[in-house]
Amino acid sequence: MNPTSAYAPSRPLLMAECKLLMASIRNTRDQIKNQNISAGHRILHQKFCVAGQGANSTCAGNEWQDQRGDALLLDRTDLVGIDKPTKKLVGWLVNEGTGREVVSLAGMGGLGKTTLAKQVYDDSEVKKHFSMHAWITVSRSYKMEELLKDIVQQLFSADRKPVPREADNMNSNQLKTIIKELLQNRRYLIVLDDVWHINEWDAVKYALPTNNCGSRVILTTRNADLAFTSRIEYEVSGILATKDMRRIDEWEMVRRSLGAEIEGNDKLKNLKKVLSLSFNDLPYYLKSCFLYLSIFPEDHPIEHMRLIRLWVAEGFVEAKYGKELEDVAGDYLNELLNRSLLQVAETTSDGRIKTCRTHDLLREIVISKSREQNFAVIAKEHNVTWPDRLRRLSIHNTLQNVQQNRLSTYNLKYLSLKSTKVATIPSYIGKLQHLETLDLKHAHVTELPVEILKLRKLRHLLVYRYEYESYAHFHSKHGFKALEKIGVLRSLQKLCLIEANLGNGNIMRNSEANPTEKVRCSKVEKEDGKTLCSSIENLSNLRALSLLSVEDEILDLQHLFSPPPQLLQRLYLTGRLETLPHWIPNLASLVRRI
Structure with a gap:
């Protein structure tokens, strides 16, 4: 053997060595990544069921049948507070310009976006104005081809034509082409209900032609970023309630003691589950930031920069190359705002966020989830005692407790x-x-x-x-x-x-x-x-x-x-x-x- 010759392993052996090398690299990468995650994050990573998987993050005991379909069965006579927003939206749909316009109904879960959209969709003036219409429920678990097939079926039904047989075997692009050709010269109304992410709208919008026939698209969403992509945004900020004249005092009790009513009122338990969907959809690092809102007193304006500093101090914010931790935390806050889990309460003279707040209903969810996770101890009373070991302490109204407890x-x-x-x-x-x-x-x-x-x-x-x-x-x-x-x-x-x-x-x-x-x-x-x-x-x-x-x-x-x-x-x-x-x-x- 020539002593200067290099050893050349066989191809199978080389492939095996490469796999081992790649596995080693992945292991080293994961170790580095885990080192960068703070101790606080690792604890929360373990606490929340399937951490970091966003929309796929579910927990045992959270299984719940979506009752969104019930909102589609309500009559206008069954609802309180529906007439004014319905009239306003109908006016936008039938009286705006001739171009295709997108109208977004944005707000946190449970406010009645679907109910409002359905009342507008079924309005006699709207039905008469648009020759083609379809109602599509998107939700988090949608499949694109199934969604497009649903649109095709509804549009052909509205046009009183049979659906082409070959539609069942078409791919997404072919289905989009059919939809676009069918709507090209028609005045249409398409409702996309419960759109969670921008990419869901991006996947559909090019199938809806931007003709000059006065067509409209309505989106209902919890995502403010998605709402910003439309020309007309309508923020749903109140709650559309079903009438029950025999229990007119019910809402007064809710006003006085919202937390107790949510736990004890069967009608409001469903609302809690709807709101919990938004929490379950959060990645784990945003869940910890969201739970932190529980430490603030009720109706207390939360200073934007104070909240960011607290998140950083807690270790909730992951370092990103080229960014200060405060800047990353600012991105977290904007994402909670975009998901309608936070509301801007006050801005500075140059438009920057000064204070924010949580909706009263969401605050009860925060407190409930915080209690379940033993996330924080809130001291409101003068003589309250707290555990010897605690991670977070928020003292409301008094400093006397600090002198009575050794920390x-x-x-x-x-x-x-x-x-x-x-x-x-x-x-x-x-x-x-x-x-x-x-x-x-x-x-x-x-x-x-x-x-x-x-x-x-x-x-x-x-x-x-x-x-x-x-x-x-x-x-x-x-x-x-x-x-x-x-x-x-x-x-x-x-x-x-x-x-x-x-x-x-x-x-x-x-x-x-x-x-x-x-x-x-x-x-x-x-x-x-x-x-x-x-x-x-x-x-x-x-x-x-x-x-x-x-x-x-x-x-x-x-x-x-x-x-x-x-x-x-x-x-x-x-x-x-x-x-x-x-x-x-x-x-x-x-x-x-x-």
């Missing part, structure tokens, strides 16, 4: 003393090595202990309050006195509100680039200009900057000679400006300047 705080990641009378922070704060958020907004704190600099994992430091000073400055905002070495907090994402008028204008003294994204600084004087500009140069990830000057002081920001932070999107300057800072035109990402 281990070493692993604490989120501490909020917002709107309390707390005036001083003890040096013990330095022992909370895992703390990521310290929220002291609207408390009485004016100084922070130097031990705060030991919190190397701190991501959000929020300290400010409003004080009445004079008629001209009735809403003056005050922060905390600056710590000289605050730049050592290398994980800091948001710093608000630091006072700069003590000769300490340099917010971040480190020479290295700092990861902080949002900074709010008050009591800025003209002499702080150079050191402030020096700090800004180090904040390469800065996205929002707010500077408030001392009364009648000039904001001098002309000393920034390096390129400004290119990610800066929002700039708020409150005070006197002799000239506009020369570097502002170079902010390529700027979307708001005040």
Whole structure:
């Protein structure tokens, strides 16, 4: 044998080795993936029955026969609150333009979208206006070819023609072609009921010609993203109720005690099951985020950024390359909004979400699911006791319980003393090595202990309050006195509100680039200009900057000679400006300047 010859294995052996190698790679990949999933996620992964499978995620005991068909049998005389929305939708269908329009009925499950759509579909004016019509129930378990065959059968029936025999053996593309040819020059109305995902609409829409005959498509959906694809969106926000004049007091009892009524009222148990479908459809990471809503008091507006910070602190948010955890959490929140599981309560002046809320009915589902999973402990009463071991504690209305119960705080990641009378922070704060958020907004704190600099994992430091000073400055905002070495907090994402008028204008003294994204600084004087500009140069990830000057002081920001932070999107300057800072035109990402 030639000693320089290479060993050439046989093909079967080579294939076997390749399979072993691929299996090893997959195993290594899965190990890396599991390492990236937080401990909190792994626990939830095990708790929720079939984790991460979305629409296929089902649990034992959740089996339930969909009673959607009952909504199709109701007469208008059996319903309360149906006349006004029906009249409005009928007007849209028959009086809009000649092009094909898509009308979406969007809202959370159980509100009566199907019932409303069916009443419109059966309206005599609508029946007379459209020569071709079909009602298709999509649902989560649909099969595309079966759905298309259903459309073909209904359309041929409406046209009083027999369905072609070969239709049973046609594929999806052939069925779409038949549908399109049949509807091409006809005024049609197609209702697609219970559409869950955009791809379901995408798979059907090209079979429905965009003719100029005044045709219409109605979609009912829980998915706001899908509703946005239509030209006309109608949000179903109330509940269409069946009449029962003998029990007119029933709804008053529901209003007073919704949670108890859902558990004890057979009629509302079905509503709970309908709403639970939306929860069961969530991937496991969104289930944990959704359950977290149970910690907030009833009718309490939930601050958008507070919720995001809590999710991050809990480890619910999976890291994604090139994205901060807060950005990923923002995507989670938007998905819950799009699924109609959250509602926007208030927006900022530039259209960003400020607060959100859950519908009262969904809140009861959240609380019920949270209780089933032992997800959180809610302390509402003054003398309540809680277990020795707990993962999450939410205290409503009182702080007395904290003094009566001993808690281990070493692993604490989120501490909020917002709107309390707390005036001083003890040096013990330095022992909370895992703390990521310290929220002291609207408390009485004016100084922070130097031990705060030991919190190397701190991501959000929020300290400010409003004080009445004079008629001209009735809403003056005050922060905390600056710590000289605050730049050592290398994980800091948001710093608000630091006072700069003590000769300490340099917010971040480190020479290295700092990861902080949002900074709010008050009591800025003209002499702080150079050191402030020096700090800004180090904040390469800065996205929002707010500077408030001392009364009648000039904001001098002309000393920034390096390129400004290119990610800066929002700039708020409150005070006197002799000239506009020369570097502002170079902010390529700027979307708001005040």
